[in-house]
Amino acid sequence: MKNKWIAGLFTAIFFVAAIILAPMVQAAYPEQSFELIVHAGAGGGSDTFARTMAFILETEGIVKQKINVINKTGGAAANALNYLASKKGDPYVLMNFSSGPVGALGRGISKAKFEDIVFLAEIIEDPILLFVLNTSPFKDLKGLVAYAKENPNLLASGFATVGGSEHIGTHRIEKAAGVQFNKVGFGSGAASATALLGGHLAFALGNVNEQMGQIEAGKIVPLGTLSEERIPFLPNVPTMREQGVNAIYQQIRGFVAYKGFPDYARKFWQDAFAKLAETKAFNEYIDKNYCVKQLKLGDAFKLDVAKQIEDADADLKTLGLKK
Amino acid sequence: MTFMKKGDRVFAVICLGLSFWLIFESSRLVYRTAFAPGPGFHPFWLGVVLGVLSISLLIQTFNVKKESIGTEREIARLPGKDSFVRLSLIVLITLGFAFLMNTFGFVLTAFLFVASILYILEGDGILKSTFYGFVFSGAIFLIFQYWLEVNLPKGFLGF
Amino acid sequence: MDILHNLMQGFGTVLSPYYLWIATVGCFFGTIVGILPGLGPSATIAILLPLTFNMNPTPALIMMTAIYYGAKYGGSTTSILINVPGEGASVVTAIDGYQMSRQGRAGAALGIAAIGSFIAGIIGTFGLIFVAVPLANFSLRFSAAEYFSLILMGMLTIVFVGGKSITKSLMSGVIGLALGVVGIDPVRGAERFVFGNANLVEGISFTVVVMGVYGIGEVLESAEERMKLKPVKVEFSKLWPSLADLLESKWAILRGTIIGFMVGALPGAGATIASFISYGVEKGVAKHPERFGKGAVEGVAGPESANNSATSGSMVPLLALGIPGSGATAVMLGALMMFGLKPGPMLFTTSSDFVWALIASMFVGNIILVIMNLPMVPLFAYSLRLPYKYLYPAILLICIIGSYSLNTQIFDVFVMLIFGVIGYFMKKFDIPGAPMVIALVLGPMLEYSLYQALSLARGDVTTFITRPISATLLGIAVVMAITVTFKTIRMKRAMIDEEEN
Numbered sequence: 001m002k003n004k005w006i007a008g009l010f011t012a013i014f015f016v017a018a019i020i021l022a023p024m025v026q027a028a029y030p031e032q033s034f035e036l037i038v039h040a041g042a043g044g045g046s047d048t049f050a051r052t053m054a055f056i057l058e059t060e061g062i063v064k065q066k067i068n069v070i071n072k073t074g075g076a077a078a079n080a081l082n083y084l085a086s087k088k089g090d091p092y093v094l095m096n097f098s099s100g101p102v103g104a105l106g107r108g109i110s111k112a113k114f115e116d117i118v119f120l121a122e123i124i125e126d127p128i129l130l131f132v133l134n135t136s137p138f139k140d141l142k143g144l145v146a147y148a149k150e151n152p153n154l155l156a157s158g159f160a161t162v163g164g165s166e167h168i169g170t171h172r173i174e175k176a177a178g179v180q181f182n183k184v185g186f187g188s189g190a191a192s193a194t195a196l197l198g199g200h201l202a203f204a205l206g207n208v209n210e211q212m213g214q215i216e217a218g219k220i221v222p223l224g225t226l227s228e229e230r231i232p233f234l235p236n237v238p239t240m241r242e243q244g245v246n247a248i249y250q251q252i253r254g255f256v257a258y259k260g261f262p263d264y265a266r267k268f269w270q271d272a273f274a275k276l277a278e279t280k281a282f283n284e285y286i287d288k289n290y291c292v293k294q295l296k297l298g299d300a301f302k303l304d305v306a307k308q309i310e311d312a313d314a315d316l317k318t319l320g321l322k323k
Numbered sequence: 324m325t326f327m328k329k330g331d332r333v334f335a336v337i338c339l340g341l342s343f344w345l346i347f348e349s350s351r352l353v354y355r356t357a358f359a360p361g362p363g364f365h366p367f368w369l370g371v372v373l374g375v376l377s378i379s380l381l382i383q384t385f386n387v388k389k390e391s392i393g394t395e396r397e398i399a400r401l402p403g404k405d406s407f408v409r410l411s412l413i414v415l416i417t418l419g420f421a422f423l424m425n426t427f428g429f430v431l432t433a434f435l436f437v438a439s440i441l442y443i444l445e446g447d448g449i450l451k452s453t454f455y456g457f458v459f460s461g462a463i464f465l466i467f468q469y470w471l472e473v474n475l476p477k478g479f480l481g482f
Numbered sequence: 483m484d485i486l487h488n489l490m491q492g493f494g495t496v497l498s499p500y501y502l503w504i505a506t507v508g509c510f511f512g513t514i515v516g517i518l519p520g521l522g523p524s525a526t527i528a529i530l531l532p533l534t535f536n537m538n539p540t541p542a543l544i545m546m547t548a549i550y551y552g553a554k555y556g557g558s559t560t561s562i563l564i565n566v567p568g569e570g571a572s573v574v575t576a577i578d579g580y581q582m583s584r585q586g587r588a589g590a591a592l593g594i595a596a597i598g599s600f601i602a603g604i605i606g607t608f609g610l611i612f613v614a615v616p617l618a619n620f621s622l623r624f625s626a627a628e629y630f631s632l633i634l635m636g637m638l639t640i641v642f643v644g645g646k647s648i649t650k651s652l653m654s655g656v657i658g659l660a661l662g663v664v665g666i667d668p669v670r671g672a673e674r675f676v677f678g679n680a681n682l683v684e685g686i687s688f689t690v691v692v693m694g695v696y697g698i699g700e701v702l703e704s705a706e707e708r709m710k711l712k713p714v715k716v717e718f719s720k721l722w723p724s725l726a727d728l729l730e731s732k733w734a735i736l737r738g739t740i741i742g743f744m745v746g747a748l749p750g751a752g753a754t755i756a757s758f759i760s761y762g763v764e765k766g767v768a769k770h771p772e773r774f775g776k777g778a779v780e781g782v783a784g785p786e787s788a789n790n791s792a793t794s795g796s797m798v799p800l801l802a803l804g805i806p807g808s809g810a811t812a813v814m815l816g817a818l819m820m821f822g823l824k825p826g827p828m829l830f831t832t833s834s835d836f837v838w839a840l841i842a843s844m845f846v847g848n849i850i851l852v853i854m855n856l857p858m859v860p861l862f863a864y865s866l867r868l869p870y871k872y873l874y875p876a877i878l879l880i881c882i883i884g885s886y887s888l889n890t891q892i893f894d895v896f897v898m899l900i901f902g903v904i905g906y907f908m909k910k911f912d913i914p915g916a917p918m919v920i921a922l923v924l925g926p927m928l929e930y931s932l933y934q935a936l937s938l939a940r941g942d943v944t945t946f947i948t949r950p951i952s953a954t955l956l957g958i959a960v961v962m963a964i965t966v967t968f969k970t971i972r973m974k975r976a977m978i979d980e981e982e983n
């Protein structure tokens with residue numbers, strides 16, 4: 001009997017203490033800290049980008065609260081989108097947005113739908129190049145396309161993930177030039193580049209930043225870029241369009257929130273991103289990572305993505321990735 | 324028939340079922356593409372191989388000479404009633420942990436978890452269980468949340 | 483000698499108090515990361531990335547490399563002590579390491595792991611200095627066909643790591659392969675065995691399965707009866723590896739080092755595959771292969787050395803070609819890019835100070851790690867005396883944290899629990915778990931490289947034999963298979979003879 005009393009007393013004391021202490025613990029993590037959702041794993045391109053942006057926002061004082069990056073991988077970005085959707089109305093949740101989520105929205109595999117996304121700001125374009133080895137017999141895109149026309153399905157080309165930016169990009173080149181390549185997926189840009197370096201591929205598509213070291217060493221040669229305009233730091237590389245192949249693929253990175261995101265929050269963040277784009281740290285990042293600054297706020301961003309989804313629709317269907 | 328043989332037979336039958344299922348499911352996928360095996364290729368052959376191996380195992384259990392197949396354990400038997408209850412409790416409590424994690428927050432749930440295991444399963448007194456629960460969850464909090472900054476679920480108390 | 487001069491300069495930079503401190507912090511973090519299951523080096527490096535923003539590139543990369551190394555040292559600790567591998571590369575260590583632990587030889591196992599790792603790390607770093615560029619260029623000749631053959635070699639270990647029943651080992655392996663099928667297929671992006679569950683689309687995570695089968699399964703088995711498990715008697719004399727242990731392991735360590743370095747240098751193949759192959763090789767060349775699985779010290783020495791030299795090896799493609807060979811190196815690449823350093827053929831020439839400081843730091847890091855780890859060995863071994871009833875809730879807790887923090891989703895915790903129950907039954911029915919786990923890792927890679935090889939060869943199946951490197955690897959695999967089969971048959975005959983007498 002006595003033991004029970006003592007036990008009860010201790011438990012009560014414990015709970016009271018917990019309740020008193022809890023707010024103190026809470027104070028160490030301000031209720032105003034943000035969640036930034038990333039659909040990819042820690043260490044990958046999207047993740048590093050998100051973390052760096054968060055870091056710059058915090059250190060430049062643009063955002064005075066902590067921004068916690070949360071990795072929600074899985075489901076080809078559907079998991080991250082679903083998680084975002086579950087936070088409807090929460091002014092403290094944002095998500096990193098790039099081709100992964102674009103694909104997920106386009107294929108309709110997540111609970112979150114395109115109309116429900118609140119587009120905050122697009123800030124970077126990550127241009128995609130087509131490149132060959134310096135020992136390649138093809139000196140320009142024309143030569144490559146001409147050869148491919150004569151030899152359908154012969155030229156082996158590399159791309160990263162199925163349905164990803166390079167896959168669709170290569171397909172668009174095929175469509176625009178009327179050729180057929182032997183497209184082989186490698187799972188990652190790195191693996192595809194390795195295969196190219198080893199001479200096992202005729203060409204590969206990939207992001208600039210992953211290949212810059214090789215480009216500067218002269219080992220690989222970019223034959224064209226899939227962006228709308230020439231890339232500032234590679235002024236001698238013509239676009240696909242300039243060379244008569246009307247294939248464009250814009251790979252963009254930006255930030256979004258979910259419907260229910262209050263207007264004051266939206267305004268705050270659009271301002272914040274605009275300021276971010278002006279900071280020295282950001283511009284240094286751009287230079288070092290070989291991307292292109294492309295600031296589009298709110299509706300301009302939304303329009304970009306809508307167009308991307310629309311364009312990709314036909315591609316996805318042809319590639320058998322969407323019914 | 325020893326437990327081992329019985330166990331092997333059960334395993335073989337389960338695997339046989341699995342192999343049929345693999346073959347069935349893979350029939351719905353594309354078998355091959357232009358140059359290379361398609362999505363259906365792999366699971367199909369896995370099903371076939373598994374089926375063959377299952378049948379082989381089954382046949383081996385009928386081999387009178389062998390006492391058991393490849394066993395190195397002298398004592399192997401299914402858990403008795405007591406053990407069964409214990410194990411189910413452990414699984415249930417851990418399951419409960421997973422469910423409660425997001426509502427109560429990791430640290431609090433961890434506390435409840437450790438305390439309840441010690442109290443229910445190990446017969447420690449309430450005080451001891453609470454104390455150790457406190458110690459463990461406190462350690463987890465310090466190491467993972469505070470120091471390593473790993474994102475553990477936060478509950479309604481904010482931690 | 484130019485190299486010597488550069489190396490000395492590198493040491494000069496690294497041996498300053500600040501850099502030594504950075505390296506130590508990194509090693510320490512890395513060891514903790516390695517010890518805690520589920521927390522991979524990639525995740526931690528990424529989380530610590532912001533810390534490095536404030537640093538210069540040299541100390542930042544030194545810290546990251548130290549974390550990477552440290553993780554490999556620490557990963558074996560939990561494998562050996564509680565049969566829960568800290569990460570993929572420590573799975574095979576658990577097989578014999580845990581058995582050694584049960585025999586009271588935990589100290590020996592931990593010690594050999596540390597010593598082997600140290601030797602491998604040092605030799606591996608020398609390898610990085612001398613053969614990085616030619617090795618990198620050679621590794622480029624590896625195309626999909628070669629990877630396929632290499633992985634096939636790794637798969638052979640499935641047969642080796644099982645118990646006496648080859649049939650059950652193979653079945654376990656096939657089930658592992660089947661589990662690997664779950665998810666998006668590499669060819670068409672079709673969803674396979676996903677059942678409309680978004681969480682399964684990326685497949686079943688290897689780490690989750692390992693923690694379930696090994697960690698939870700082990701706990702369920704041991705906790706069956708309250709207090710039944712007496713803490714293992716750990717004699718003080720057994721807290722360190724004995725001279726006999728060291729001598730027995732010396733060749734295993736050497737072989738493991740070479741295998742690890744070469745495999746690690748291949749982009750896409752890393753410490754995990756290296757450790758599998760090392761285990762297979764050790765069992766294959768051992769005079770008494772039946773000792774494996776029961777606490778053979780070579781089973782710890784080989785793979786542990788392999789996974790450390792694989793770490794040095796994976797720096798080869800990173801530094802020489804700018805290609806990340808694994809998750810952790812990918813993060814390092816990102817960091818290098820952020821600092822404006824461009825890994826690639828030019829790195830050695832344009833930023834040679836940085837490169838040599840990094841290499842010097844690898845040497846220093848290994849030394850720091852072995853100094854850190856060896857004294858802790860008796861401590862860890864002694865910790866086994868903690869009453870199991872306090873140990874197992876902690877193990878469960880750590881596994882839950884580990885599986886949750888992978889993808890921040892509760893689903894993984896459920897999967898882990900399911901595999902815990904499966905693992906329990908597997909132990910009861912004497913179905914080996916290692917083949918399943920190995921197949922889960924290698925299966926998807928195998929399928930992927932098969933598809934790529936055939937696509938590149940436009941359907942020509944002979945590509946695996948006509949390409950010289952692939953043919954060689956396949957040849958080795960065949961030889962290994964035949965050798966072990968013969969040995970097993972001989973062994974079984976001997977056993978039957980014994981029984982009949």
